[in-house]
Each structure stands twice: as C-alpha cells, then as structure tokens.
Amino acid sequence: MAAASPNRVLMTSKLNPPTSRAVQVPRTDVVDKIMGASAARLVLVRAPAGFGKTTVMSQCMTRMEEQGMVTAWLTLDDADNDVSRFLWYLNAAVSQLTEDGKETGSPEDRTFTSTGDAALDIVARLSEHQSAFALFLDDFERVQDAAVLGLIREIVEHLPRRGQFIIGTRNLPELGLGRLRARGQLLEIDARQLRFTVEETTDFLISRRHLALTQEDLIRIHDRTEGWVTALWLASLALESHDSPEAFIERFSGADQTISDYLAYDVLALQPQPVRDFLLRTSILRHLNASICQALLPDTDAEAMLSHLASSHTFLTPLDNDENTYRYHSLFAEFLKAQLNAEHPEEIPALHRAASQWYENENRPVPAIDHALEGGDYDRALGLLRVHAANLLSQGRMRLLSKWFSTIPPEQLKQDEELQMTWVWALCFTRGPTEALEMLEETGLEQSTNPQIRPHVLAIRPLTLSMMDRQEEAIEIGERGLPELPTCQPFADMALINSMASSYSVMGLYNKARQLLDGARDAQGTYASSFNVMYSETVEGIIDMQEGRQRQAAARFRLAVGATRQASSFSQANGNAWAGVLHAGAIYEQNQLDLAARLLHVYGPLARDVGLPDHMLLSDIMLARIAFSKGEIDQAFRILTELEHLGHIRNLSRVVATTRLERSRLLLLQRRYEAARQELDRAGDTDLWQRVQTLRLPANDLEYRELSEIRMEIATGDPDKALAELDRELTYANDEQRFRRALKLKLLKAIALHRGTRLREALEIMADVLHVASSEGYLRLIVDEGAAAGTLVLLYSQSLREQGERTDPILAGYIQSLLDAFGPEIQEQAPASEPENTLLDPLTRKEIRVLQLLSEGYSNSAMAEKLFVSDSTVRTHLRNINSKLNASSRTQAVAIARRLGIV
Secondary structure, eight states: OOOOOHHHHHHHHHHSOOOOOSOOOOOHHHHHHHHTOTTOSEEEEEOSTTSSHHHHHHHHHHHHHHTTOEEEEEEOOGGGGSHHHHHHHHHHHHHHHHTSOOOOSOGGGSBOOOHHHHHHHHHHHHHHOOSOEEEEEESGGGOOOHHHHHHHHHHHHTOOTTEEEEEEESSOOOSOHHHHHHTTOEEEEOHHHHSOOHHHHHIIIIIISOOOOOHHHHHHHHHHHTTOHHHHHHHHHHHHTOSOHHHHHHHOOOOTTTHHHHHHHHHHTTSOHHHHHHHHHTTTOSSEEHHHHHHHOTTSOHHHHHHHHHHTTOSEEEETTEEEEEEEOHHHHHHHHHHHHHHOGGGHHHHHHHHHHHHHHTTOHHHHHHHHHHTTOHHHHHHHHHHHHHHHHHHTOHHHHHHHHHHSOHHHHTTOHHHHHHHHHHHHTTTOHHHHHHHHHHHTGGGOOOTTTHHHHHHHHHHHHHHTTOHHHHHHHHHHHGGGOSOSOHHHHHHHHHHHHHHHHHTTOHHHHHHHHHHHHHHHGGGOOHHHHHHHHHHHHHHHHHTTOHHHHHHHHHHHHGGGGGSBBOOOSTTHHHHHHHHHHHHHHTTOHHHHHHHHHHHHHHHHHHTOHHHHHHHHHHHHHHHHHTTOHHHHHHHHHHHHHHHHHTTOHHHHHHHHHHHHHHHHHTTOHHHHHHHHHHTOOHHHHHHHHHSOOGGGSSOOHHHHHHHHHHHHSOHHHHHHHHHHHHHHHHHTTOHHHHHHHHHHHHHHHHHTTOHHHHHHHHHHHHHHHHHHTOOHHHHTTTHHHHHHHHHHHHHHHHHTOOOOHHHHHHHHHHHHHHOHHHHTSOOTHHHHHHTSSOOOHHHHHHHHHHHTTOOHHHHHHHHTOOHHHHHHHHHHHHHHHTOSSHHHHHHHHHHTTOO
C-alpha cells in the first residue's frame, strides 16, 4: 500500500482532534460547565499530562457542533514557535470557522503571505464573525514564543461576543489571564475537575475495558491513580496481561511524575521483542507512516507492524481520515525516547540520519535539518545548510537559522565561513545589531580572504551601525564598499545599498538615497529577495512621508509589507518590522485605530526583538495614543513606562527621552500642566536633541524637544512667545523640505493664534492646514493635538457655512471625517456665531492664566497664591472674564473657554 502524503498527514494531524481509542468515558459534568460559560472568551483546560484534557475538549467540540456552533481544532507542537508557521496553521483553522476555504499542502513546500498580513487577516475575520464559534488549541504548552503568545492575546481581546477560545495546556500561559479573570471572561478547568470519580473509574475499567476487578480493586486503583486518566488507561493495558491484578495494583505507584513511566515500562516489557524494537526506534518520529518507518527499519515490514499495533490499540493514535498514518501518545513517546536513549544510545544518530535522509528525499529541508541536528550529525546538518541557507536567508527565516546555528558546536562552524556569515545575519535580525557585531569580531570574518565573504562584511557593518543610530559611521564605512558593487553576492549587495540609502535619508541626503534605491531596483532583477524589496520600498516611503507625501508613503509601506508574498516557505517577519510598523503608522494616520493596533501587536514585538529604536518608539507611542483615545489612560501610561524601561536597559537615550516627551504630551492633554512640565524637563538632554535636529529620524520627525516646548508654551504660557518660536521652526522645516513637520507646526500656529484670541488669523492658517491635510489624507496629525485642534476644525467648518460659499465636496467630506475622529464633544459645541461676538474684547494674558487655573479646579485663594495677587484681584479677573465670554458662572466660563480653545 502506498504511503500517505506527509503534507496531508501534517494538515490532518494538526487541524483535527485526535481519534483517541483509549479513554472514551463521557465527561458530562465538565462539558456542561464549559457549555454554560457563554460569557467566557477563554476556557483554559489546564492539567498535567494525561488528565484527559484532549478528551474533554473533543467531547465539548462534539456537543457544540450538535448545537449548531461552528468549531475548529488546532494541535500545537514545538515547531509552532516559528510565528509564521503558527500563523499558517491558525489561518487554516480559522478558514474552517469562517467557511472561506481550507489551506492545503505543507508550509515547508509552498508560498505564503507575509506574517503581518496573515495575523491581521486572522484577527479581523474572527472579530467580524457573527455566529457562535469556538476555536480549540491543544498542547498549548508547546508554545513559548512571545510573538505567538502576543498574537493569541490580541485575538482573545478582540473576540466577538459569541466567540470563544478553548485551550488545553499543561502550564499557565502568559495570556493576560488576570485581566480576563477580573472581567469574568475566563473559565478555568484544572486537574481537580478532570480527575475521574470512582464511578467514572468503574465505568471505564469494567464496562469499557472489560477487566475482572473487584470493587475493592477498583477503589484501590482509583485511590492510587487519583483519577489520572492516562494512568488508568496504561494500567488497564498492563492489567490485561497480568494473572494477579491484586499484585499489580499493590506494586503500582501513585506518584504523579512516575505513574506514566512505571506503567509504560511495565507494558513495554510485555511486548514481543520485534514490537518492542519497533516502538523504541520509531519514537524519534513525530508522525509515523509505512514509508518513513521503513526507512528507519529496512529489515522490518513497517506496514504490517503499524497495522498490528493499530489493531491491538497499543499506543498508536491513527490520524483522522488517514488510517495509515499515526502518532504516539505524547507521554508514551517521551518514555520510549528515554528508553531508547538508555538502552541503545549508539543507534540514535543513525535513526535520525535515516529520518533526515527521508525528509531530504521528500524535498523538505527544514525537518531534514532538524533530524540531523537532533541526531548530532553536524556534518550532515552543515551540508544541508550549505545548500539551503542562502535561500532561507533571502526568505528572511532568521529565527529558524539562529536556532539551528546556536545548537551547532562553534568549532564545527569555524570550518565554514559562509555559514558563519549567515549566522551573523540571523543574529542581526533576531537578537539585534550588538550581538551581530560581536559575532563578526569573534569569528574574524572581517579579515577573511574568501571572496564570498567580503561582500557580506561590506554590507553587515554599516547596516548594524545604522540600526544603532550611528549614521555617520555607517556612511563612512559603507561608502568604502559601494565602489566594489556588484559582487558575487546579490543579497549582500542589495543589503548594503538599502542600508546606505537608509543612512543617507536619515542624514537628509535624499537625492543620494533615491539614486541608490533606483540602482537597487534595477540591479536586483532575478536575484531580488523579499527582504531587500521590502527594505527599498520602506526607505523611500520614509522619505515620502517626511516630505509630506503621505498617500505615496502609505502606498510604499503597503507594498513593502506585501513584498514577502512572493517568498517561498513561510517567510519570517523580522525584517518586515521595518515596513510593518510604518504600514501600521499609515493605517493609524487614517484613524483606523483598531486595525492599526492589531498590526502593531504583530510587528511591535519583532521591532523590539531586533532593537530598532525608531520602530520601537513609533509602535509603542501609537499604541499608547490608541489606548489614551479610548479612555484607557492607565494602559497608555503603562505602555510608555515599559518603553522607557526598555530604553534604559538597552542604553538607548533617544528612546528614553522621546518617551518622556510623549508622556508630557498626554499629561498636557489631561491639563495636568505641572506634571507635563516636569516630564518635559526630564527629557531635556540638550546634546541629544541637538543631534536629533540634524537627523531625519522617523520617530522624531514630529516629536522633538523644541516642538514640545512650543506646545507647552501655547497651553500654559505666552501664545505670542510661542508664535515667534513657531515662525523660526517653520522656516527651518520648509528650508529642509520637511513638509510634514511644517504642516504640524502650522497647526500649532493656528492653535497659538486662537489661544491669543486672534481668531481670524487662526482660521486663515487653519484653512491652509486643512486643504493640504485633505489632499494627503492626514487625520491623526491633527486629531492628536486634542480639543484645541478640534475646536478650530469646527470653527472653520462653521465659517464656511456662514459664508454661504459652495464647499469642495472632497474637503467637506474630509472635515466631517476629522470631526468624527474628534468625537461628539467637539461637534456638540455652540454655533460659530458665538466666538466672534464673545471675543470682541480679547482676554488679557493674566485673564487667560486665571482661566487655565480655574479649569484645573483651583480655588480663588489658591489662584491668588499662584499668581502672587490678592483674592480681590482674582475676583476682579473673574468678573472681567465672565463679561468678555458672556458667561454667568465659573463653570460656564470654563466651558466656553474650552469650546473656544482658550484653555
């Protein structure tokens, strides 16, 4: 009989619950409890191995389907710590829920979308699903990767009301359980609830396993096993072959960690020698079919042996819909491997070599390399890596490469400079530039005379320096390598060109950057890698963004994120953090906050892993702003605190200082002026900000010390002084062609004029801002300035209606989108006629300051103390304010002043 396709086997085993022939006792009480927890977003079935988690979940799945719910299943394994592989299978499971088709094939031998697109699509499809559904994830303890866990947290957070995740795991996963528990959205099923009762033990051993046991025997074995399901199953197997059940039960140990080993050994010892040998030697396999088992044991009739084991129900679980392919129970497989290591350690390398050879013949290099490494056959692993590493590198599978290289003894790698160089690249995009440079120096590759190595050395050092904010050094070193292009290494050539273009753009040398990028596109041709295509488009997108071409920049970022769609295998997203965070920024600018947050939860952790300062800042600051806009104030400040802490740990002073600027901005929006001032002062590293001003850094294009000081001056100080500073900054921004910054500065100028009660001038500036912003699609650039900007948008909209002129429908639609983004508080303000009439007599600076203190809740005496005046003087100011604003009370005066943007 022909062997089943390994691709089909892999899909079947992961996307269907196992067909257990062991314990089939209905767990009605536990299933009822899960079915009754309709408010729980997450059901956590947590217990040690062998407590029947999978059985309960399978029964629950069956019950749900009988009631018309849509369900899907995904069994996890260690390989799912590769975030892209995990996403591929999760997408296939979600396709079953959403009924939009199923994936086929294997991730090792087909093309996939980018990681970011896959994650976004999964979250969106589940969030939008209307009917009741449940997604089951089994063996969840196999996953420890932070990006995978972060994605699951994000999906659970955005599940619709009738959606549910049911997770089976041995440990307590990091999924924000405390928050879910506090909200009443978590149901926990633990080992105590999964243990068999005496009645269930009796039903299982007597009615289902047909063992001749007395009631006393049943009670004793139940007490010894404490209702542990797998222990009962293994005990039943052993009891079938024992003449004296009483003697067996007497010897049986109830210690949790020894039950499975003891029983498995006792059962294994009773097997015929050929069966025992087969079990031990095939234990290294995750999945068994006749073909691969025959490769490991050429002198055995593998097909007949599998058939025999399946018919005797011994340890094998057939994969659903494929009776010729099996897997061992995980506990038993672990025991078998331990026994193999104890009895025949000398055979293990040969077995892994045979498995590796079989996978190589099937053109599946990833498991082939895995088995070679597990068998300690480093020569074979290195041979396979020499063939496949370059392709894996161009696909961006940096995590996988780094994991492999970290298991190979350093002395083995010393014999191959090209693989050492691949490891340096992998380190750069998984552990950051510092470790990559250390590895480069330790290996001595910079002194290599190998012509295959020099192009990589020319490229990697300027790239790592650029990632560390050392742009001048990057350019100095990189320019020495540019004249040598092209070389024999297209990937390295393109990486050098792209990193130099990036450094040139940061230094403001846009023409040089564009020339290099154009040359890169022309030169890549058939040698183009998804990583370098992404990098080129991202760098030019940053230039477009800073020059104010927001729509074009957004298009480039979208193209960059999609670049890996043409990459084979499931391309790692580490490099895509460059494009992904910026693509999320473009989505954020369009005020699609939920969509932006989902992207950032995918790309942000990758940016932090690699250590990209700008992308770390952009990602977390956007997440903080999204949280703030939703009223999740504590969450916003927590995100910033964690970002600042990370900046300290990694000695990234710009990250620390910029985080403090953002915290000051949020405090300013809360009208917590003293706290905002203190935070701004803490960010005042003069040397740092002088350097930042000379660079074109994406995270600091709109947020830098001088602009923050202006914003503070407008809100709490002298608007006229702020206007003078704004004019200087505007002149500089326009001279440097930093037109996005100029637009932000014009907006602040309009706010400053309005605060100074110069409404007509403010609206003239605002008209210019809104026309430019409309053409380029800016929303958050304006909305992030808070109510002061929103009031001006409203006043401008009202002035257009009062003039009776026909408004450009595109501009009108854009203004309405802005007002919608600001929310109902802005749109509920009074008609536009009020500001002109009430401010015929402008407020003085002292009166504006009194209003500011009044809005913060200060009493008359407290205001007098702060202003160094008497109480009577404060009362005089208040009377004048009420008169000028046509207000009848302190509360009304503050309300009108806020509506007018004065406070």
